[in-house]
Amino acid sequence: MASPEAVEDLKTTPLYDLHGELGAKMVPFAGYSMPVQYKPGIMKEHLHTREKAGLFDVSHMGQAVLVGPDHETTARALEALTPSNFVELGQGRQRYTVLLNEEGGIIDDLMVTRPVSSEEDGRLMLVVNAARKHIDYTHLRAKLPENITLHVIEDRALIAVQGPEAVAAVAAHAPAAADLAFMSAAPMEFDGIACHIARAGYTGEDGVEMSVPGGAAEAIARALLADDRVEAIGLGARDSLRLEAGLCLYGHDIDETTSPTEGAITFCVQKRRREEGGFPGAARIQEELTDGPGRLRVGLRLEGKAPAREGAEICLPGGQPVGTVTSGGFAPTVGAPIAMGYVAASHADPGTKLSLMVRGRELPAVVADMPFVPHRYYRKPKS
Amino acid sequence: MTTYYSKDHEWIAVEGDIATVGITTYAQEQLGDVVYVELPDAGKTVSQGDEAAVVESVKAASEVYAPIDGEVTEANTVLADEPAKVNEDPEGAAWFIKMKVGNPDQLSELMDEAAYKAYVDTL
Structure with missing residues (x-):
């Protein structure tokens, strides 16, 4: 998972100092210096996440917002680039999708959230892979119509808390987190700090992903790590957890040559889109949906x-x-x-x-x- | 018995013409949780620098190179069932192979404990 960038060129996340304090082994990943493991090691970190709760710094991932005049306009613009149904995505609901190239190959896989508040009508929030964010942003800016703009968020961190005890640990500071349904999200305060919390993750466990102000990320992480149930978990265990959960890692299990049909992620192609098409590579993907991929x-x-x-x-x-x-x-x-x-x-x-x-x-x-x-x-x- | 160390983080304990080879505490710390060890069969002849064994951690596979020439006389079969022993007792019960020293001159190129410790401190 190490990338070849020189160490001195690596970017850091707002939790970099905390990783050092926790004794993390740092590695280059997608241009960032990231913790691959902490003192307990990948095996114990993995098992702890399945048993209790793990805290993951995923601030290297790209956070962005599509802004358009109203929900339907923004949703249709994103539908033109993906095989998923966003027009009918409910307020406060989140959906997994893929950006497709003209051949139906996958440019990136990402999470899309429709804000819960009607005041934010016309916005869709995106979380994309760290290694693909510049490619994604360039693609989106080139392909989106003029009335939809992409706002890249640079000042927020992303913290995942995963495991059977994760939501209880988060809810001790952000009680509204306990009320979230799976694949839904809402803005809420964590010890008085404005955060946006989604009930989703990349481990197969219950848990949340929290978009938090970069300057407050360390305080939030420390508050969670003070809970005996929560341990810091590195990218090594994140990888073994997602592998056990059968979830794809972009650049490995899916890439620009694989279609969502070949990648066995056709759940991101909702019924209306299967029938109507109207997305890049639709002919190939519809044929593969009917006849099965090779x-x-x-x-x-x-x-x-x-x-x-x-x-x-x-x-x-x-x-x-x-x-x-x-x-x-x-x-x-x-x-x-x-x-x-x-x-x-x-x-x-x-x-x-x-x-x-x-x-x-x-x-x-x-x-x-x-x-x-x-x-x-x-x-x-x-x- | 004299114990030598290689820059590849192996220890080589020599008694008579038999060398017992394993990986150091520093090496197992770098590898993390060992989940599988592939060892050569007895009778295999290896040259210094040949791939003699493979250690698989959760994350990755790492080669272990023969620190000296020689013929493998025994592989530690305990590691097949208990690879985690490499993390628990790397410089003791979790030895990898025993080999007949093929070229005693190569031992003088290796480090003693003090030199190895100084080497690790530079890493």
């Missing part, structure tokens, strides 16, 4: 203990290549190595026996349903 992202469980990493060839037992691993490693909660990768659609059924080539040897693996660890997202009780 290759598909699948989960893989390895039978032995040796992990297979990104780039490992996926073969039929005996050697015929059928695909490539895009993410792989040891899964702490599963207690075994797992991977995801693309295989020819004819070999993508769960239960299919395949081999992963590692250092010239065939590691036996089987196509597995994802997620590898069940999602435990919050479902609001019906009242």
Whole structure:
């Protein structure tokens, strides 16, 4: 995950000093100096998040707002660049989507939130990948109509708190967080600080992502870390958690050559969009939705203990290549190595026996349903 | 018994013509949680600098290079079932291989404990 930038050119987040104080091992990531792990290490950090709550600095991610005259106009402008339904996205609701190129490949995957307040009608808030933000912003500015403007937010940090105890820990400072439904968001005060909190995340657990003023980020993180349930978690465990949750990492599991259909994220293509099309690459994606794509992202469980990493060839037992691993490693909660990768659609059924080539040897693996660890997202009780 | 250290963070404990090789405490700290260790079979002949073993942490795979020439006489099979021992006792129970020293002159190029400690302090 390290990128080649020189250390002295790296940007830092508002939590940089806190990471140092906590004994983080810092690595270059997407142009930022980021904590890959803290003192407990990736394994303990991963398990702590699944058991209690982990705090992640994700301030390197891009935060931006689309501003247009009214919701429908802004939503239709974004719909022209993505396969998702934003016109019918409710106030205070969040949706996962992808920016598509003309071939139906994925420029980036992102979260889009419609503000809860009618006073902010015509706005859509975006959170995009750190490594893609400049590409995304350039793309959006080039493609959006003149009546929609992109405002990049540079003065806010982003803190994720994930795990079964995460919302309780956050609600001790921001009580309204407890009332949020999954994939919904609202502005609220955290110990009197104006924040915007979404109930979502990248671990498969319940939790929140909090957009906070950069100058208040350290105070907020310290308040949360003072809670015994909450530990600081680095990018290493963030990666192993999302892999177990079956979630894509941009640049690895999805990229400009993969369609959402191949990437098995067709849940971001809502019904109206499937039928109407009208997004980049629609012809390809609609055809793949009807006939099935030629290759598909699948989960893989390895039978032995040796992990297979990104780039490992996926073969039929005996050697015929059928695909490539895009993410792989040891899964702490599963207690075994797992991977995801693309295989020819004819070999993508769960239960299919395949081999992963590692250092010239065939590691036996089987196509597995994802997620590898069940999602435990919050479902609001019906009242 | 004399223990030597390499710049690649291996320790080499020599008794007679048999060298026991493992990775140092510093190395395991850098690797983090070890989840798998791939070791050579007994009988394999390695040259200094050859890939002799692979250590997989949660995050990444790292090669362990043969610090000297020699023939592998034994691999520590305990690590197959308990790779985490590398984190717990890297300079003891979690040795990787024993090998017959092929070229004793190569030992003099390695560091002693004091020199290795000074080397680690520069990192």
